[in-house]
Each structure stands twice: as structure tokens, then as C-alpha cells.
Amino acid sequence: MSTERKILLLGSGFVAGPAVEYILRRPENHLTIACRRVAAVEALTKQFSRAKSESLDVTNEAALDEIISRHDLVISLIPYTYHPLVIKSAIKFGKNVVTTSYVSPAMKEFHDAAVEKDLIIMNEIGLDPDIFDVESKNSIHRFFFFDLNFSNSTMSTERKILLLGSGFVAGPAVEYILRRPENHLTIACRRVAAVEALTKQFSRAKSESLDVTNEAALDEIISRHDLVISLIPYTYHPLVIKSAIKFGKNVVTTSYVSPAMKEFHDAAVEKDLIIMNEIGLDPAGGKIISFISYCGGLPAPECSNNPLGYKFSWSSRGVLLALRNSAKFYKDGKIVEIPGTELMSSAKPYLIYPAFAFLSYPNRDSTPFKEFYNIPEAQNIVRGTLRYQGFTDFVKVLVKIGLLDDSNQNYLQFNSPEISWRDIIAKVLSTSNHTEEGLREAIKSTITENEISEGEIERILKGFKWLGLFSDKPVRRCGTLLDTLCATLEGKMQYEEGERDMVILQHKFEIELKDGTRETWTSTLLEYGKPPGPSAMATTVGTPCGIAAQLILDGVIKKRGVLAPYIPEINNPIIAELEKEGIKVREEKL
The missing domain is CATH 3.30.360.10 (Dihydrodipicolinate Reductase; domain 2)
Known part of the structure; x- marks a missing residue:
């Protein structure tokens, strides 16, 4: 695309870097990063000629409306509680939105309005179990046994066979088909790299790139072959069958006959064609x-x-x-x-x-x-x-003595007298013994017998000392026990x-x-993570976010409304792009 695209990214967290880098690979994309503190993103925007920063308070409705109205797409990396404000404004001005957050009830309320305006509000993009397609496991294929004899006699005429898909089922099918010298095979899938190792094993096999949702491309490749084997997800089989009937080609699938596939029965009979389904052991994978x-x-x-x-x-x-x-x-x-x-x-x-x-x-x-x-x-x-x-037992003790309490404490206010962690621990445990030994015993008394082993308790107490929780030095008071603890942890436990x-x-x-x-x-x-580059967390959250934004800009994602990546229509293109970035899962049968 040559048309300039103006993208607004809200937020300044560590996730922003990989998202920005991915988005600005495309020369037509221009990015504005908006956050409360512009200084927080200046180092990032200076790395890219097509990135700039602006100051924004998202709770200021007029300011939010004004900046969203100037952009084509909004990426929201701010805390999820503010997403409804962003979505409301984006819908007002007809802009698509991408977030990395779960769909909250407040966000879900905008679904109908987004659909009505033909908008995409894409959520839950980033490191999340859902991004790796669960539904594909419903169509896992196990063993693939079928005979592709075209007649009872051995044929010398060259037969061109098209196999759609690149899953692990493909290997046994290819090996069996190419036992016959007259068979020549084309494996077509979205990512040719996924089958290159397989096609290199056979002199009569080659690969081609194909998007089966592209009707013209599907028609063209099917028209050049004599038979089609479809190992792609069953939801796409009707597209394949429709094209195959148009060009008078037989089809084999390993899927159950869905109602959509059954509708082609009369047309196949009329053209004297075979649309063979449910081939293999448990084609739908149970x-x-x-x-x-x-x-x-x-x-x-x-x-x-x-x-x-x-x-x-x-x-x-x-x-x-x-x-x-x-x-x-x-x-x-x-x-x-x-x-x-x-x-x-x-x-x-x-x-x-x-x-x-x-x-x-x-x-x-x-x-x-x-x-x-x-x-x-x-x-x-x-x-x-x-x-x-060791993590959960340590946290269990923090919870027991009340250090995760987020209620305001008078003695932890900014203008209250200085106080040490030693005195705070004594206060929350209601003990008058402020010595380290006294505090250790008071902490032990909160732990039920056999709840945590003695060795583990000793390790935890040493950890308390390492954090400075027995220290007599003044702490940074942050209003609550939780926030005061956070300040201490962040000082000791950064990368x-x-x-x-x-x-x-x-x-x-x-x-x-x-x-x-x-x-x-x-x-x-x-x-x-790859120091001094982005962390693993930043990569696995920010990169998918950038990919989702680009797919929306390119019109790849067709569905509208408040969405999450639970369906192949959304997952598959994202996964394909993630694998290009080297982010991929390893599948194993135990």
C-alpha cells in the first residue's frame, strides 16, 4: 500500500517497543505515541523517522476525541480500566482499535455499536494461551490411510494431484501417493516454508503458496490438477469443493461431512464426481x-x-x-x-x-x-x-502477615513520621519485640504446623532479611502496605x-x-529475551499487537465487533506472521 496510514499508540510501557518496530516496517505507516509523560517515550520515537510523541490524559474526553479523530487506527496499551473510554471515542469517529487486554464487561457493551459501524475492536492480542489455536486440536488428524488408484489397472498417464495443507498428516499421505510413478504432487499452503523439507524428499513433489480464501487463486490451482486432497480445517472444505465441482475435479478430505459440504451432493452427482470424506482413522480427532x-x-x-x-x-x-x-x-x-x-x-x-x-x-x-x-x-x-x-510459599507468608493489604494506613502516608520496615512488621504483627529474632518468631507463629516445612520457613526468613524487611532504615512510604512493599521489591528485584x-x-x-x-x-x-534488545515478555506481547494492527489495516481480518482471538479466521493469519518472526510453538504427542 502507498496510502499513508496514521496509527495512534496509547501508552508507554515496555510492550510498546516491539509493536512500534513491527508497525514501522511498513513505509506507509506513521505512528503517534501518546501518553501522560512524553519523556517516557522520547528515546523510542527518536529511533524512527515516522514516529512522534504527544502528551495525552485519556480521562480528558475532548483531548482523547481530538487525537483519535486524526488517526486511522488506535492501539491501546494503557491499563484496561481505561479501554472503554478509548473504544467509546474510537466508535464515535469510526476507528478500529487493538488492545492486549481481556474483554471486560464494560468493553463488551460496545460490541453492537462496533458491528453497526463495521468496526473491529480486537482484544487479547499478545502473550496469551488463546493466541495458539485451540480449535485446531478439534481437527487433529491421526493416521491417514487411503488408496488413490484411479482404476484397477496400473496407469502410465501422468496424474497431477493437489494437496492442500501442511500439517503432520501430509507426510504419510505424500509418501503413499508418490509410490506410484505416474503421480505428481503439488502441496499448497499459506506458508511454503512449512513444507519445503517434505517436498525436497521427493522428486515429483513441489510446493506453492496459496490462500484458499482467495477464490481466483483457488480456482486457478485446482483447474491445473486432476484430484484434490484437502487437509485444511474443515470450515474451508466448502470453498474447495465448490471450486472442484466447477472444474470437474474429484476431492478427498479427512473430515466429517458438514451440512455445508452436504449441500454440494447433487451438483457432484450431476457432474459424475466423487467428494470423498471421513477418510482416515478418526478424521475429526475425537x-x-x-x-x-x-x-x-x-x-x-x-x-x-x-x-x-x-x-x-x-x-x-x-x-x-x-x-x-x-x-x-x-x-x-x-x-x-x-x-x-x-x-x-x-x-x-x-x-x-x-x-x-x-x-x-x-x-x-x-x-x-x-x-x-x-x-x-x-x-x-x-x-x-x-x-x-519457592515463590508461592514466600507469597503465602507475605499474605499471612498482611503485606498485600491495599487499604490506606495513616503511618504510611507521605507526611507521616519516618518508619522502618522493622517497625512496620512489628506493627502488623502486633508485637512489642522489634528485634530481628523477635520478628522472626512472630512471623513463624502465623504459619500453621506442617503448612510449610522448617527448611522452607528458614529460607523465607532469610529472604525477608535480603529484602530489608528486618532493617531499621526508613522506608519509602507509599500510603498502603502493598504499595510500600512494591517500592521495596522494585528496588531489589529489577533486571x-x-x-x-x-x-x-x-x-x-x-x-x-x-x-x-x-x-x-x-x-x-x-x-x-535478547539483551540488549527486547525482553521475551515485550516480544510476545508487543509483536502480536503490531501484527494484529497491520492485519486490520490490510483488511485481512474481516470479522467485525468486539473480538478476541478464539477462531481460526483471526488466529491463523496472526500465527503465520508470528512464525515468520520466529515465535512458534512445538507440538508433541506424549
Whole structure:
């Protein structure tokens, strides 16, 4: 495109960098970064000739309206509580919006207005389990056995076969088809690189790039072949069948016959064609009976050198507040609820790779994802958080003694007398013994017998000392215990120069096949930061955000309304672009 595109990015957090870099690869894109403190983004905007900054208070409706009216698309990286203000203004001026936040009830209320104005309000773009397509697991293909004899006799006439798709099913199908010397195969998929290793193994196989939603391109490639094998998601089969009937070509799929496919029956009979479906062992992959998804943004192991095994790459307040959330999920078909006060006690070891000692705990409400992911048979659905071992017990003690309390305390106000952590701990524990030994004993008394091992308690107390919580030096008073603790943690637990972070995400699917047997598959992402470049967290949140913005600008995403990436129409193009950026998952059968 040569037409100039004006993009507005609201916010100045660490995520902004990768998003800006991705967006400004396109010469037609011009970017304005708007935030309360322009100085926070000056270093970033100076790196790009087509980026500038402006000061903005998003709670000022007139100022927000004015700046949004001047741009073509809005990317909102500000706290989610302000998104409704942004969406309201964007709809007023007919502008699309991208956010990295969950769809809150307040945001959902704008859905009808967005649809009415033919707008996209794209949310939940970034590091999130949902971005990696769950629905594709509903159509996992296992073993692919079929005979493509065109007659009972061996044929010497060259046959041109088109195979659509690049999944793991393709390999066995290709090998079988090319046993016959008259068969020549074209594998067509959106990302040719995905099948290059396969086509190089066979002299009569080649690859072509194809977007099956491009009717003209699909017609052209089908017209050049004698038979079509469709291994793409079943929702696209009607497009393939329609084109194949137009040009008199037979079709083979591994999917069940959907109502949309069944509608082509009479036309196929009239043209004396075969549209063969449900070929293979359990072509639809059975049903998902368990979906477990855990994600962690952590220091790389060599940088996890503090008592919590954690460092802050974003708001410490947000991290700590999340530790008080209640959780809700499905287990064995029943809803389980865990109050926030018991969240850390619910943590359990979780094995992904033996080199990592992870603990997992559920994150907020996972129950709506049965509907979002269209997995009604699932008996277990949990989305949760990963931390290194030792984190949850440490936090449990912080909670027990009240340090995550966010209510105002008179003695922590800015104009109150100076106070040390030693005196604060004594105050919250109601003890008159302000010595380190006295405070240690008071903390131990809050822990129930056998709740935490003696060795672990000693490690935690040493951690308190490392943080300065037994110190007699004056603290930076921030109004509440939570915010005062945040100030201390941020001073001690930031990433040092040259240290790298790590993002790990794993989906685990248990699938029940039609014969009653079960299979377990995992889909795992492991990403490290690249000092002095962007962190893994910034890359996995900011890059998808930039991609989503560009796809909207290019008209790739057709759906309208307040959206989240739960469907292939949205996921697939984002995943394809992420893989080009080197962000990809590894799938394994356990």
C-alpha cells in the first residue's frame, strides 16, 4: 500500500517497543505515541523517522476525541480500566482499535455499536494461551490411510494431484501417493516454508503458496490438477469443493461431512464426481476431554537469583494484586472455586521440561473457555500461572502477615513520621519485640504446623532479611502496605543490565478418539529475551499487537465487533506472521 496510514499508540510501557518496530516496517505507516509523560517515550520515537510523541490524559474526553479523530487506527496499551473510554471515542469517529487486554464487561457493551459501524475492536492480542489455536486440536488428524488408484489397472498417464495443507498428516499421505510413478504432487499452503523439507524428499513433489480464501487463486490451482486432497480445517472444505465441482475435479478430505459440504451432493452427482470424506482413522480427532494451559513470565534460570525467583518486567503492583484473585475452573466435570486467600496454597508442581522446577496455580475464571473454545465435552479446563518453586510459599507468608493489604494506613502516608520496615512488621504483627529474632518468631507463629516445612520457613526468613524487611532504615512510604512493599521489591528485584527474561507457555490436550482410546498432546512455547534488545515478555506481547494492527489495516481480518482471538479466521493469519518472526510453538504427542 502507498496510502499513508496514521496509527495512534496509547501508552508507554515496555510492550510498546516491539509493536512500534513491527508497525514501522511498513513505509506507509506513521505512528503517534501518546501518553501522560512524553519523556517516557522520547528515546523510542527518536529511533524512527515516522514516529512522534504527544502528551495525552485519556480521562480528558475532548483531548482523547481530538487525537483519535486524526488517526486511522488506535492501539491501546494503557491499563484496561481505561479501554472503554478509548473504544467509546474510537466508535464515535469510526476507528478500529487493538488492545492486549481481556474483554471486560464494560468493553463488551460496545460490541453492537462496533458491528453497526463495521468496526473491529480486537482484544487479547499478545502473550496469551488463546493466541495458539485451540480449535485446531478439534481437527487433529491421526493416521491417514487411503488408496488413490484411479482404476484397477496400473496407469502410465501422468496424474497431477493437489494437496492442500501442511500439517503432520501430509507426510504419510505424500509418501503413499508418490509410490506410484505416474503421480505428481503439488502441496499448497499459506506458508511454503512449512513444507519445503517434505517436498525436497521427493522428486515429483513441489510446493506453492496459496490462500484458499482467495477464490481466483483457488480456482486457478485446482483447474491445473486432476484430484484434490484437502487437509485444511474443515470450515474451508466448502470453498474447495465448490471450486472442484466447477472444474470437474474429484476431492478427498479427512473430515466429517458438514451440512455445508452436504449441500454440494447433487451438483457432484450431476457432474459424475466423487467428494470423498471421513477418510482416515478418526478424521475429526475425537473430542477434547481435557484442556490445561499454563503460562509464566519469569527470569531465565541463571537470572532467578533472589528469594522469590522472580523479577519485575512490568507493574509490581499488578503482579502482587493478581496473587489475591480467586480462581474458578473445571475439574472432572465439576466447577471448583478457590478463594484468593487460598490461591497460593493451591499451587502444585508442574512438569514441562525436567530442567525447570515449576509450580502452577489457576488464574481467575477459566470456566467461560468451554464455550469460547467450543470444547463442550471437556471435563477439565484450567488456565493458570507458572512460577519457580519457592515463590508461592514466600507469597503465602507475605499474605499471612498482611503485606498485600491495599487499604490506606495513616503511618504510611507521605507526611507521616519516618518508619522502618522493622517497625512496620512489628506493627502488623502486633508485637512489642522489634528485634530481628523477635520478628522472626512472630512471623513463624502465623504459619500453621506442617503448612510449610522448617527448611522452607528458614529460607523465607532469610529472604525477608535480603529484602530489608528486618532493617531499621526508613522506608519509602507509599500510603498502603502493598504499595510500600512494591517500592521495596522494585528496588531489589529489577533486571540488571545483560540479564534476560523467559516466557514459557504450554497447552495440554487430552483427546478421546472414537474407539475410546485417549491421546495427550502438548503445544509449548519457550522464548528468551535478547539483551540488549527486547525482553521475551515485550516480544510476545508487543509483536502480536503490531501484527494484529497491520492485519486490520490490510483488511485481512474481516470479522467485525468486539473480538478476541478464539477462531481460526483471526488466529491463523496472526500465527503465520508470528512464525515468520520466529515465535512458534512445538507440538508433541506424549
